[in-house]
Amino acid sequence: MPIANEAARDRLAQVATQTGLTVPEDIELIESWSNDVWRCGDVFVRVCFRGDRDRVAREVAIGAALPDEMLYPEIVESGRDDDLRASCCGSGGRRCPTESCVR
Helix, strand or coil: CCCCCHHHHHHHHHHHHHHCCCCCCCCEEECCCCCEEEEECCEEEEEECCCCCCHHHHHHHHHHHCCHHHCCCEEEEEEECCCCEEEEEECCCCCCCCCCCCC
């Protein structure tokens, strides 16, 4: 699927360059109000580029402390630079069935 949002693609490329993330061709941009969210199979990459960017680090810390029963996605990687914060999650079979809130 072609990536429609060029700015989001540029942010993903910046994260990929800094982390060594290999971006496959079938990556899909998921609609989100506050972050760029990319899905590739069972892995999700979230790029925070506006507002309180440090919230990603707080969410990663909280997620790591939650018990497995909470079904919080496994954090595979997280990082930051001067402009962006990012987290990479794997569902690991813990993905909850959801419906998009965006209509």
